[in-house]
Amino acid sequence: MVDIPKTDSTAPFRLMDLPNELIRAICFDDGLEGKDLKSLRLVNKHISDFASDSFAEFYLESFTVVMTRSSIQAFIDISRHPRFSRYVHTVNISPVYAFSEGLAALVRNLTPVLMQTDQKKEKCEPGPKEVCFYTNRYFAEKRLSDRDAEWMLGAAFAVLAKRDQHLGLAFDVGESNPVGAKAYLYHRYSNEFGNDDRIWALSWKETIHTTIQAIHQQGCDINGLSIIGVQLGSYRWKSTLCPDEIEAELATVCRQLESITINFDFGDIKATLFCARRILSAATNLKHINLGAVSDDFHSLTKYQVLDCIPSPSIESVSLLAFAINQLDLMRFLAKHQAAIRAITLRNCRLQGSWESLVVWVRDHLPKLDHLEMDGVWDRLDDGPGYVQGGPLIKIVPGEDMKARINEMLKDGRQK
Known part of the structure; x- marks a missing residue:
C-alpha cells in the first residue's frame, strides 16, 4: 500500500x-x-x-530632474546603476523655478492650517509646510550655478551615451515623478498654488541651453523631444525656447529626432511657432509630429512655415491640438507626405473649411493611412463670425477598413 x-x-x-x-x-x-x-x-x-x-x-522609465544638485545627482546615480539605467526611456528637465517674489507671495498667504487637512475652507491656502518646502527648493536652486548644472548633466548623459541608449528628452512643467527632490516638491500640484505664476517662474531659455549643451558635448542619442508648457501658462513668463547661442548644438541634436511634441496654451504664438520652425527644420529624420497651441490665426502654421519647413521626407503621423487651421494648408502638407502618412489626429481644432470635404480628401489621397481621429473639430466655412461643430467624433484604428469606415460616417452624417 x-x-x-x-x-x-x-x-x-x-x-x-x-x-x-x-x-x-x-x-x-x-x-x-x-x-x-x-x-x-x-x-x-x-x-x-x-x-x-x-x-x-x-x-x-520616465522621471523629472529639477535644477538642483540633489536632483541631478540622483539622475547621475540612476544612469550609473548597472541594472536600473537600461530602463530609462525619457528624462524630463524641468524649466520651473522657485523665486524670491514667489516666496513672498506664499508668506503673505500663510495660515496655521495645513493645506491637505483643511477640508472646511472653500479656498485652500498654503500652510507652513508649503512655505518650508518652497524655501528649501529656492535655496537649493540658488546654490547650483549654470556651469555646475551643465557639468553634472553631462556626467549623467555621458554614461547613457556609452550604453548606446536612445532617449526621449522633455522640457515639461508637469514635473511628474521627480527624482532626488523629496525635500522641496511638497504636493506642488495638489493645490491652486501649484500652477500659480505668482509662485513659480519659468526659465525655458536657460534650461534648454544648459541641457542641450550637455547632451551635445557627450554625444548622447536623443530620438524624441517634448516641450510642454500647458500646465503653467502665462503671459508673465515669456521666454525664447531656442537660444541663438546653441543653434549648431541644437541642430545636431535635432537631426537625431524621430518624434517632436511642442504644446503651449498661452502667450504670443508667434514666438512659439518660430522656435518650433527652428527645431523642425533641423529634424531631417523626423517621423512623428505633435503640435498644440491656442491660436485664432487659421494660417499661422503656413505663415510661420512650421510644416512647410520640415525636410524629412517620411512623416508617418501628425497630431494637432487646439489649432485654428486652414483646410487647404493642411491638405497641402499631407499631400507632400502621402506616401508615408499613417496616422492623423485633430483634437479641439477650428477648421477653416469643411470636415466632410477634408475626410473625403483623406480617403482618396492617403493610401497608407490606418489611423484617423477627429474629436471636437469645428467648421468655419467663410470669414463670418462663429463656428458650427460640423464633425462627429471619428476614430478609425489599425485593422479597420479605412475607406469603408469613412464612407459609413459620411453616409450617417448626410442622413442627419
Whole structure:
C-alpha cells in the first residue's frame, strides 16, 4: 500500500514556494502600484531580484530632474546603476523655478492650517509646510550655478551615451515623478498654488541651453523631444525656447529626432511657432509630429512655415491640438507626405473649411493611412463670425477598413 503524504491545509501561503515564472508574473502585474513594488523589494533577496526590474520599469522609465544638485545627482546615480539605467526611456528637465517674489507671495498667504487637512475652507491656502518646502527648493536652486548644472548633466548623459541608449528628452512643467527632490516638491500640484505664476517662474531659455549643451558635448542619442508648457501658462513668463547661442548644438541634436511634441496654451504664438520652425527644420529624420497651441490665426502654421519647413521626407503621423487651421494648408502638407502618412489626429481644432470635404480628401489621397481621429473639430466655412461643430467624433484604428469606415460616417452624417 502506497503511503500518501499528509498535507497541512492550514499551512500559510508563501510567495517563495511558487515557481520563478509565477513570481516574476506577480511582480509585473499591472495591478501593482509603486508602494507594492517597494514592499516586494524588501521581502528578501530572491523576491527583490524579480521585483527590482518591475520597480525600475515603474519608476525610472520616465522621471523629472529639477535644477538642483540633489536632483541631478540622483539622475547621475540612476544612469550609473548597472541594472536600473537600461530602463530609462525619457528624462524630463524641468524649466520651473522657485523665486524670491514667489516666496513672498506664499508668506503673505500663510495660515496655521495645513493645506491637505483643511477640508472646511472653500479656498485652500498654503500652510507652513508649503512655505518650508518652497524655501528649501529656492535655496537649493540658488546654490547650483549654470556651469555646475551643465557639468553634472553631462556626467549623467555621458554614461547613457556609452550604453548606446536612445532617449526621449522633455522640457515639461508637469514635473511628474521627480527624482532626488523629496525635500522641496511638497504636493506642488495638489493645490491652486501649484500652477500659480505668482509662485513659480519659468526659465525655458536657460534650461534648454544648459541641457542641450550637455547632451551635445557627450554625444548622447536623443530620438524624441517634448516641450510642454500647458500646465503653467502665462503671459508673465515669456521666454525664447531656442537660444541663438546653441543653434549648431541644437541642430545636431535635432537631426537625431524621430518624434517632436511642442504644446503651449498661452502667450504670443508667434514666438512659439518660430522656435518650433527652428527645431523642425533641423529634424531631417523626423517621423512623428505633435503640435498644440491656442491660436485664432487659421494660417499661422503656413505663415510661420512650421510644416512647410520640415525636410524629412517620411512623416508617418501628425497630431494637432487646439489649432485654428486652414483646410487647404493642411491638405497641402499631407499631400507632400502621402506616401508615408499613417496616422492623423485633430483634437479641439477650428477648421477653416469643411470636415466632410477634408475626410473625403483623406480617403482618396492617403493610401497608407490606418489611423484617423477627429474629436471636437469645428467648421468655419467663410470669414463670418462663429463656428458650427460640423464633425462627429471619428476614430478609425489599425485593422479597420479605412475607406469603408469613412464612407459609413459620411453616409450617417448626410442622413442627419
